[in-house]
Amino acid sequence: MEELAKITIKEVSIRAGVSISAVSMVINQKKGIGEETRQRVLKAIEDLNYTPNRFAQGLITNKTNMINVVIAANEYNDLINPFFIEIINQVSFHLQATPYKLLLNVIRQKDEEAYYRSELEQPSADGYLICGSRLESDFFVPYMREQELPLLIINRQLVPEPLSSVSPDNFKGSYLITRHLIDLGHKDIAFIGKMNKVNAPELREQGYCYAMKESGLTVREEWIMASSYDQKSGYDGFLQLWKRCLAEGKCPSAVVAGNDSTALGVIEAARELGLRIPEDLSLTGFDGIPNLHLLDPPLTTIQIDFKDMGLKIVEKITKMLNGLTQPEQILVGVQVKERRSALLLPQS
Structure with a gap:
């Protein structure tokens, strides 16, 4: 079966009888477009089943609607660490109720500093979930203060302001x-x-x-x-x-x-x-x-409680993205799950 060609913004503009810039303004909800033109563009988008390129939109709006989960791994071993898999699973689930999507980057711990210096100076996402980092928390502070980047530290307590964290107790x-x-x-x-x-x-x-x-x-x-x-x-x-x-x-x-x-x-x-x-x-x-x-x-x-941890992470990062929160250290509940690997010793 032949793969269907992806519809372009130019084809939408031709179908609606407007310029490409007008289609872009409608997609990005800009002012200055008449209601009749807006409706023609929306109908053309629906008729052609057009999906805007998320990254191209980001170039225009300076927003990607992406949250980058960065796992700093010891020679990539942590990629298969079930702890991180559970975190990613729950965060992905709770993000479905938001406009944001998840990016995943796994980096080697020895490459951390170089990666973050490059990534955070020219961000590819709107916010970051930082997992498994061996860098001192102070390293991230300037990026949050000077660039106002929402950075949420996962599984690390006692981070300095203005950083926030979500961790099990x-x-x-x-x-x-x-x-x-x-x-x-x-x-x-x-x-x-x-x-x-x-x-x-x-x-x-x-x-x-x-x-x-x-x-x-x-x-x-x-x-x-x-x-x-x-x-x-x-x-x-x-x-x-x-x-x-x-x-x-x-x-x-x-x-x-x-x-x-x-x-x-x-x-x-x-x-x-x-x-x-x-x-x-x-x-x-x-x-x-x-x-x-x-x-x-x-x-x-x-x-x-991974489900609660994932929810707290999503709630916190989305509030940070909207400037609606103060720095805080959030602890997630833990409890003993008793099974059969620990034996009651007889009284001597």
Whole structure:
């Protein structure tokens, strides 16, 4: 079947019997066009099923009706991070009720600064959702102050004015999941999720430490392992932890993983070592990504309300685009999703 040729603005102008500039003025809702002419143009657009080129319109109106989601990935691993997939899915869903469409850019973290300097000096979108950035928040401030670009930081708290952010409550979630293990009788609990100078992982580590200290339990620095928040780093981190613990003669009864992807790596490594979950090792995650209930055993985790997070992101960025909001740090609710990967220890 032959592909139908795309209708052009010139064909609309011929059909309506007006100039191309008149058609452009009608499309972009400019003043100075008579009602009778406007109706002829609209009828020609309908008859020809003409769709204006969104980017060409942007050149005229200085608006694209596009929101650019930028994911800064570690060698593109984060593109398959279910956390980001859930965010994009929910943001896309809630944007359907607005005039805006979504652009997606995945960049390498080492290229971040060069990308943003080029992109934000000559913006290709009306607003930006910044995900997974390793840049200091101060880097983005001049672009918001001087160019008044709506920039919304995702999953980072404590950003400076005039920036705003939307994040799950990372400290509270990690505190709650660690308390859950403590309430099950665990005292020797490790944490795999340390990432220096990155806000969300630091808050998750702090939540773990606070829960341990609040309960009078020892935080062993050697049991706090680094993670890039992917499956491989969870696997590597747990193997390193277990090797160290066996050499010292004392091992944890439970592991708090920084996120669900890290927990999947722990499960993989534990099986290689012949450890049973939860009989030999209790394990928890964080995020509540899809299909965790299909694991054997299903993973106990912190469930982020992704639907509410997506809604809050869309509400905030659209208000920013319309100049109707002040800088704020928005936290999304989290709760323990109890399944079967964490075992109640018998009372000694």
